[in-house]
Amino acid sequence: MRLDRIHIQRFRNLHAVDIEIPEALSWIVGPNAAGKTALLEAIYCLGRGRSFRGRRFGSLIEQGFSSSQVQGWVHNALGPTRIDWSSNADERSHHQRAGAALSVRLICEWTHALVDGEPSLRRRFVDWNLRLWDRSAAALFSRYRRLAAQRNAWLRSGASGPPVWDQAYAEVLAAVFDRRARFFAALVEAFHRVSTEADWLTEIEPRWEGLDANPSALLARLEQMRSADRDRGFTYLGASRADFSFRCHGTPWLASRGQAKVAGIMLQFAAEAVVSAADGRSAVWLVDDLDAELSSEWSVRLLALLRRQPGQILVTALTGKTMVDATRSAEDAMFHVEHGAVERVTVQVS
Numbered sequence: 001m002r003l004d005r006i007h008i009q010r011f012r013n014l015h016a017v018d019i020e021i022p023e024a025l026s027w028i029v030g031p032n033a034a035g036k037t038a039l040l041e042a043i044y045c046l047g048r049g050r051s052f053r054g055r056r057f058g059s060l061i062e063q064g065f066s067s068s069q070v071q072g073w074v075h076n077a078l079g080p081t082r083i084d085w086s087s088n089a090d091e092r093s094h095h096q097r098a099g100a101a102l103s104v105r106l107i108c109e110w111t112h113a114l115v116d117g118e119p120s121l122r123r124r125f126v127d128w129n130l131r132l133w134d135r136s137a138a139a140l141f142s143r144y145r146r147l148a149a150q151r152n153a154w155l156r157s158g159a160s161g162p163p164v165w166d167q168a169y170a171e172v173l174a175a176v177f178d179r180r181a182r183f184f185a186a187l188v189e190a191f192h193r194v195s196t197e198a199d200w201l202t203e204i205e206p207r208w209e210g211l212d213a214n215p216s217a218l219l220a221r222l223e224q225m226r227s228a229d230r231d232r233g234f235t236y237l238g239a240s241r242a243d244f245s246f247r248c249h250g251t252p253w254l255a256s257r258g259q260a261k262v263a264g265i266m267l268q269f270a271a272e273a274v275v276s277a278a279d280g281r282s283a284v285w286l287v288d289d290l291d292a293e294l295s296s297e298w299s300v301r302l303l304a305l306l307r308r309q310p311g312q313i314l315v316t317a318l319t320g321k322t323m324v325d326a327t328r329s330a331e332d333a334m335f336h337v338e339h340g341a342v343e344r345v346t347v348q349v350s
């Protein structure tokens with residue numbers, strides 16, 4: 001799969017951008033506030049339908065305008081297709097046609113949080129990749145949500161009468177735990193492969209911390225917890241009772257921010273290996289500020305690992321960063337971004 005071209009209109013400070021995306025690695029270079037991250041964000045919206053930056057970063061629509069549009073021309077096994085993303089002023093009409101066609105993976109300043117951040121981030125990471133790995137998982141998750149809502153409504157109405165939802169709820173919850181655990185086992189295997197090949201973090205062991213996927217045991221716990229569930233008005237025992245952690249020689253790994261970032265990136269490599277083996281597609285890598293919080297030695301090493309990925313890679317960097325000159329190869333493309341204008345430039349590699 002390949003993203004051939006992208007057309008962006010009124011997206012943050014990118015008023016009108018139309019560029020062809022080369023096959024290999026592209027450097028997106030410019031000063032602060034040029035629009036480098038916005039360019040990655042626009043591509044991310046094409047793949048995922050939403051931004052990776054939260055509400056505090058404000059509207060995606062260029063100030064003074066009421067709508068924003070991104071179009072991407074993608075080449076996949078079915079031939080060329082176009083993906084559209086747009087947003088209107090009320091920000092509620094984000095939509096994406098044929099969205100599943102573009103797979104994107106992000107490495108950014110928050111990648112360390114996959115290791116040292118909130119459990120919900122790790123669960124989202126696992127569930128997102130699980131859905132790509134096993135297309136039937138989406139239906140399982142929506143069945144889980146439906147049954148959870150039905151059981152919660154029953155609890156809120158006083159939980160009188162027979163517990164008609166418990167059996168079905170215990171079964172679907174067990175199926176969710178089981179599917180996650182199986183995906184995680186594949187992820188850990190891939191993580192070890194990646195770390196061994198890179199000869200980096202080989203002593204680190206990701207470990208799943210979910211409940212047993214046993215419907216009878218879950219049913220028994222639901223029964224035990226029923227009156228407390230009725231008092232709180234929702235089922236405590238749910239899909240969010242799961243997380244994973246990292247161990248080093250059997251004890252909890254106390255990673256530095258930089259180590260956590262490296263491990264988060266390795267996890268992304270591992271997830272990509274597992275998912276692309278299952279669905280045959282390679283992701284477009286969006287790499288924002290790779291060297292933030294990393295020594296130049298580690299950044300160079302990570303960039304070499306990134307280059308082994310089969311998909312396209314877009315890497316942002318501030319103008320003048322030594323990492324760019326130290327690691328650029330003759331095949332790389334270079335884009336200069338300034339005041340929201342993106343231009344491909346030719347640079348001699350010495």
Ligand SMILES: Nc1ncnc2c1ncn2[C@@H]1O[C@H](COP(=O)(O)OP(=O)(O)OP(=O)(O)O)[C@@H](O)[C@H]1O
Nearest residue numbers: 012013032033034035036037038059060061062063
């Ligand atoms: N809705 C919007 N309309 C217009 N401009 C916006 C909007 N949202 C953000 N901006 C501006 O877009 C500019 C580009 O931001 P972006 O985060 O992409 O910069 P960057 O090149 O990644 O910078 P840095 O290297 O400092 O992280 C910023 O000046 C920001 O204030």
